[in-house]
Amino acid sequence: MTDQASRRPDRTHGAVVRVGLVDDQALVRTGFRLLLEAEPGIEVVGEAADGGGAIDLVEATAVDVLLMDVRMPGMDGIAATGELSVRHPDTRILVLTTFDLDEYAFAAIRAGASGFLLKDVRPIELVSAIRTVHAGEAALSPRVTRRMLELFAADLPAGDGPAPQARSALEDLTSREREILLGIAEGLNNTELAERFFLSESTVKTHVGRVLQKLGARDRVQLVILAYEFGLLDQPGRRPPR
Known part of the structure; x- marks a missing residue:
């Protein structure tokens, strides 16, 4: 092969x-x-x-x-x-x-x-x-992804959710990295994240890179999906996480 x-x-x-x-x-x-x-x-x-x-x-x-x-x-x-x-x-x-x-x-x-x-x-x-x-x-963009979640996620099968190793990785995020994840899930770009958390854009990029690496995500869009699957987003019709 x-x-x-x-x-x-x-x-x-x-x-x-x-x-x-x-x-x-x-x-x-x-x-x-x-x-x-x-x-x-x-x-x-x-x-x-x-x-x-x-x-x-x-x-x-x-x-x-x-x-x-x-x-x-x-x-x-x-x-x-x-x-x-x-x-x-x-x-x-x-x-x-x-x-x-x-x-x-x-x-x-x-x-x-x-x-x-x-x-x-x-x-x-x-x-x-x-x-x-x-x-x-x-x-x-993460913002469009968030909008699609709002429109369609409650009507789609829930699936199996994140793998156990992904949930473990979520627990390994620092408090700042978790804030960055939630900001991305809201649809914020790097400039907006920098303004919200009073950081330089280079520092934001470093945090984003670490979040991507720790969660094994391909890109920022997958981070939005993961945040939804983790139960971090307040979605209409969303079942509360176990």
Whole structure:
């Protein structure tokens, strides 16, 4: 069996971003392919028509970023995102949706996607989002994530919640790190966090980095989701934590 890590390009040396396209409509995939192949530093390495095909693609080919439709026959984008986020966490996923603040898009974010895009996204925004998630950031602001939680979380299955090791890691946060986590969950950016806690932005970045590391989170968006799962956010319809 081929070692997955050995096939993955080094993100730190300006490597080409290898993109996979997942949509049940061939015309949509063709449109994205033509757009992305015109961009320097981006290579479309494969396509799939459903979630199962997306998993096969990532298993067979080094993929940095997947553009994943959420509504597809067979295995949908939500299920595929959940499986890939566990089996291939280095592959970042951007979900594609037709409607803004879509409950399906939110379910995919909760499953492990790093952001969502409307299918009629402008080319410059699409390319920017791909480069952003490839760099390890989220293409979705914590503030939008919080809004999606308010709209949809109470209507979605609760799931298993954070793993026991994540809960243990939460207890290991310092009081300042916990304050930073709660601020991020409110949707505050680094400048706003610095103003609230009377810190420099460089100090805030250090605290954010430590919170990400301790909780094993991919990005700030996952921190918002974790804060919800930990029961730290006061959500309508939210069952109190045990």
